[in-house]
Amino acid sequence: MDKWYEKSGDQGDVVISTRIRLARNLKEFPFPCKLQDEEREKVATAVRAAILGEQSAISSSFEYIDMKRLTETQAVSLVERHLVSPEFISERQGRGLLLMKDESVSIMINEEDHVRIQVMKQGLDLEGAYEMADRLDTLLDEELSFAFDDRLGYLTQCLTNLGTGMRASLMLHLPALQESGAMGRIAGSLSKLGMTIRGIYGEGSEPRGALYQLSNQVTLGLSEQAAMSNLKDIAMQLISQERAARQAAGKHIETLDLVGRSLGILRGARVLNNDEFMKLVSNVRLGISLGVIDNISYDTINALLIEAQPATLMENAGKTMQPQERDVLRAKLVQEALH
Amino acid sequence: MDKWYEKSGDQGDVVISTRIRLARNLKEFPFPCKLQDEEREKVATAVRAAILGEQSAISSSFEYIDMKRLTETQAVSLVERHLVSPEFISERQGRGLLLMKDESVSIMINEEDHVRIQVMKQGLDLEGAYEMADRLDTLLDEELSFAFDDRLGYLTQCLTNLGTGMRASLMLHLPALQESGAMGRIAGSLSKLGMTIRGIYGEGSEPRGALYQLSNQVTLGLSEQAAMSNLKDIAMQLISQERAARQAAGKHIETLDLVGRSLGILRGARVLNNDEFMKLVSNVRLGISLGVIDNISYDTINALLIEAQPATLMENAGKTMQPQERDVLRAKLVQEALH
Numbered sequence: 001m002d003k004w005y006e007k008s009g010d011q012g013d014v015v016i017s018t019r020i021r022l023a024r025n026l027k028e029f030p031f032p033c034k035l036q037d038e039e040r041e042k043v044a045t046a047v048r049a050a051i052l053g054e055q056s057a058i059s060s061s062f063e064y065i066d067m068k069r070l071t072e073t074q075a076v077s078l079v080e081r082h083l084v085s086p087e088f089i090s091e092r093q094g095r096g097l098l099l100m101k102d103e104s105v106s107i108m109i110n111e112e113d114h115v116r117i118q119v120m121k122q123g124l125d126l127e128g129a130y131e132m133a134d135r136l137d138t139l140l141d142e143e144l145s146f147a148f149d150d151r152l153g154y155l156t157q158c159l160t161n162l163g164t165g166m167r168a169s170l171m172l173h174l175p176a177l178q179e180s181g182a183m184g185r186i187a188g189s190l191s192k193l194g195m196t197i198r199g200i201y202g203e204g205s206e207p208r209g210a211l212y213q214l215s216n217q218v219t220l221g222l223s224e225q226a227a228m229s230n231l232k233d234i235a236m237q238l239i240s241q242e243r244a245a246r247q248a249a250g251k252h253i254e255t256l257d258l259v260g261r262s263l264g265i266l267r268g269a270r271v272l273n274n275d276e277f278m279k280l281v282s283n284v285r286l287g288i289s290l291g292v293i294d295n296i297s298y299d300t301i302n303a304l305l306i307e308a309q310p311a312t313l314m315e316n317a318g319k320t321m322q323p324q325e326r327d328v329l330r331a332k333l334v335q336e337a338l339h
Numbered sequence: 340m341d342k343w344y345e346k347s348g349d350q351g352d353v354v355i356s357t358r359i360r361l362a363r364n365l366k367e368f369p370f371p372c373k374l375q376d377e378e379r380e381k382v383a384t385a386v387r388a389a390i391l392g393e394q395s396a397i398s399s400s401f402e403y404i405d406m407k408r409l410t411e412t413q414a415v416s417l418v419e420r421h422l423v424s425p426e427f428i429s430e431r432q433g434r435g436l437l438l439m440k441d442e443s444v445s446i447m448i449n450e451e452d453h454v455r456i457q458v459m460k461q462g463l464d465l466e467g468a469y470e471m472a473d474r475l476d477t478l479l480d481e482e483l484s485f486a487f488d489d490r491l492g493y494l495t496q497c498l499t500n501l502g503t504g505m506r507a508s509l510m511l512h513l514p515a516l517q518e519s520g521a522m523g524r525i526a527g528s529l530s531k532l533g534m535t536i537r538g539i540y541g542e543g544s545e546p547r548g549a550l551y552q553l554s555n556q557v558t559l560g561l562s563e564q565a566a567m568s569n570l571k572d573i574a575m576q577l578i579s580q581e582r583a584a585r586q587a588a589g590k591h592i593e594t595l596d597l598v599g600r601s602l603g604i605l606r607g608a609r610v611l612n613n614d615e616f617m618k619l620v621s622n623v624r625l626g627i628s629l630g631v632i633d634n635i636s637y638d639t640i641n642a643l644l645i646e647a648q649p650a651t652l653m654e655n656a657g658k659t660m661q662p663q664e665r666d667v668l669r670a671k672l673v674q675e676a677l678h
Contacts, residue, residue, distance in 0.1 A: 268602050
């Protein structure tokens, strides 16, 4: 079955993916941080049964993963595929994951909250992602009793999630805005509007591959629809700014040179570390949107962005590898995908 | 008509070209540095008549170029094509060039000596180049009286050419020996054997494109055949050392990575300066000899090495250009040649 990330969607030149996440907790249990091991197991069993039990109409689409049974590589690969949060794998005892087979839906059990429903869609598709998340929420609600307060809404461990418990995020590719130095100013304006934008894996000085995550911050006193509508309005503005910046950049031979060289190196390299890969692939993605590269699809790039990550690379190869060996395999994977 | 450099020859993986140069002077004139303008013209007229005159059987293969009529770009392009020496174009008054149409033979008039016959062949072909030079020498000797001393041989302005007046040179591509750091030691050993090896256009710290010129130094007390035989013996040793060093380098993924990236950049760049071009093309040439690049011929590379040079690029485009514009055109030329 194709993975969800092997396709591109609406506004696919800028928006790589949409994610909706709902935080829910079971009424009869304290928040996960207060739970003993055996109580965590009870929560996991209950949530698992709600999806995989005999009454469930969707059980055949899901598999259950007991997190403590995974190897470190398998666990990290789940993070790379955006199926779980980095925090979720830092301590795996008593945590479980329900995963839909196309990897577009994941339900983390005993992360910060008892239940975190997460739906991923390619491109910009807040409605589609929310519809799916809402269906799962309804289904779980029938089997489980969620902690809900008429005035506050869904109760969550962290106050920032109180209310709808919904976080809507878009993964954006913003190479031209980043290159123009506008991201600092944009982040400042967005925070005043109740939005956050931050680089993906933002460890170095620049977000890797010019990838940014745009999310709503406000969950209280605002419906899910209103929050998504705000996010979409702002996303459309950012998309149009990014497109304008790309068009301007595309008039300079230096940009076309950078794009051409990046594709050349990706096709020719025999050793490719992840940082360099992310930088080069970002340039190629820019080249596709400028029309100077016309024989490579966003789908190919989006899939590579996941499959070339270190743990996923090893997981697909079925063995652990030293960094150098991994860099050789990454180069091979990239070469085959781009030829 | 194809230019001589658009083909590759014997030992073409290492030897790009062979050059034989004979220095001759006319008995009845002082050396060029002592000549007045009108006497220089007389020398030029006499040599020109010997080749292009009605008695000449080869007149239709040659054209005469009055050096002072050339633009600076045209003159520099002659140097880039190895048809004349850099010194020859530094002062062009009273100097002429007889050029064979495939550019394999050039006769400089009033360079350091009255006549310098130069024959180029692709690959290693000392015999072929000498045979041609000797035929032209004989032909000119019938019409002109060369300054010759029974004891000293041909008289030349510079003592280092006295005797045979012959300089035999091979242009070698030695990327692996250069990379191994062996060139200093090799140059030292060769000078003891009466040979010189030096980088082409040796201005920077490293010869551009790992190209070296190996020449005989001794012209006195040694026949042309003996000088060429010595040169060939030494060349064959160098060739085998270079091949061994390439095989060793080819076992390292870093070498294959360098080769692959270099080809990728050459194919993808939209702006390419000459230094970078020379470095990258040297790596690609190495890749061809290692068999990791199998769809590009030495002929293509050898032709590019000439045609991508700044003045030749402008000459073929029919206009002068700023460096940036030239770098864009070079990238285009390279891209078309390598696709």
